[in-house]
Amino acid sequence: MNGPRSSDPVTVPSVRPSLRRKSLLFALIAIVTNVSGNLLLSRGLRGLMPHHYWHVLANPWVDGGIAVLAMWLLTNLSLLSWADLSYVLPITSGGYALSAVSGFLALGEHVSTARWVGIVLITAGSIVVSRTTPRTTP
Amino acid sequence: MRWLLILVIVTANAAGDLLNARGMKRQGEVRDFRLSGLARLVAALVHNRYVIGGVGIMGVAFLAQMWLLSITDLSFAIPATASGYIIETVLAHVVLGERISPLRWVGAALVAAGVALLAL
Numbered sequence: 462m463n464g465p466r467s468s469d470p471v472t473v474p475s476v477r478p479s480l481r482r483k484s485l486l487f488a489l490i491a492i493v494t495n496v497s498g499n500l501l502l503s504r505g506l507r508g509l510m511p512h513h514y515w516h517v518l519a520n521p522w523v524d525g526g527i528a529v530l531a532m533w534l535l536t537n538l539s540l541l542s543w544a545d546l547s548y549v550l551p552i553t554s555g556g557y558a559l560s561a562v563s564g565f566l567a568l569g570e571h572v573s574t575a576r577w578v579g580i581v582l583i584t585a586g587s588i589v590v591s592r593t594t595p596r597t598t599p
Numbered sequence: 600m601r602w603l604l605i606l607v608i609v610t611a612n613a614a615g616d617l618l619n620a621r622g623m624k625r626q627g628e629v630r631d632f633r634l635s636g637l638a639r640l641v642a643a644l645v646h647n648r649y650v651i652g653g654v655g656i657m658g659v660a661f662l663a664q665m666w667l668l669s670i671t672d673l674s675f676a677i678p679a680t681a682s683g684y685i686i687e688t689v690l691a692h693v694v695l696g697e698r699i700s701p702l703r704w705v706g707a708a709l710v711a712a713g714v715a716l717l718a719l
Binding site: 534535537538539541542543545546547548549550551554557558561573575576578579580581582583584585586587588589590591592593594597598 | 616617619620623624626627628629632637640641644650654677684687688691692695696697698699700702703705706707708709710711712713714715716717719
């Protein structure tokens with residue numbers, strides 16, 4: 462990770478090696494908070510009528526989901542404060558893969574071959590983008 | 600109706616991401632992650648017009664997504680979301696001036712293809 466990265470044509474000399482580590486850590490937090498926040502929210506909304514606002518807001522699953530999604534928002538905004546949008550988007554896309562895998566592991570849902578290929582492609586794409594320079598603008 | 604919702608979701612997600620990216624670059628790199636630092640960040644973001652607009656538009660995208668999922672299933676909704684990765688990468692270059700290396704293009708395309716496959 463340290464030293465010149467000649468394989469990357471858009472390497473900016475001022476990029477700190479720590480910027481990449483920090484970005485990957487925050488991407489991981491963004492993925493986990495996004496997936497778990499959505500899971501909590503959908504668990505809480507199951508069976509509730511959407512127009513019964515007070516029932517929705519009084520539901521602890523919904524409140525937990527909103528709190529975790531607020532953490533996701535702050536994490537994502539922090540990432541965007543130092544990294545390119547074109548870097549952040551792919552490296553935080555693992556949430557899609559994680560949702561499918563967790564459905565398989567936790568709920569025993571059937572995962573089709575095409576979906577497994579999709580999970581592999583998403584993971585590979587995230588890794589490829591994570592090898593590029595996080596920030597290419599001043 | 601569902602194609603209209605897809606259009607709203609992709610457009611709103613892209614606009615929201617672009618606004619947030621620009622707003623946060625103006626805000627400067629976040630470095631203080633103690634609770635007090637995060638509270639100061641939130642207090643500052645409330646006055647950041649780009650971020651206010653960005654988060655608001657993403658709220659619209661979220662509601663449109665819920666609506667779409669209530670009238671159709673994931674296998675219709677997901678491939679459309681996949682196109683967002685390509686559209687937003689192009690816009691990040693055109694609007695925000697980010698330099699997209701060939702490697703980054705390859706990665707974004709892999710992710711978009713992977714997301715599209717999840718529908719099968």
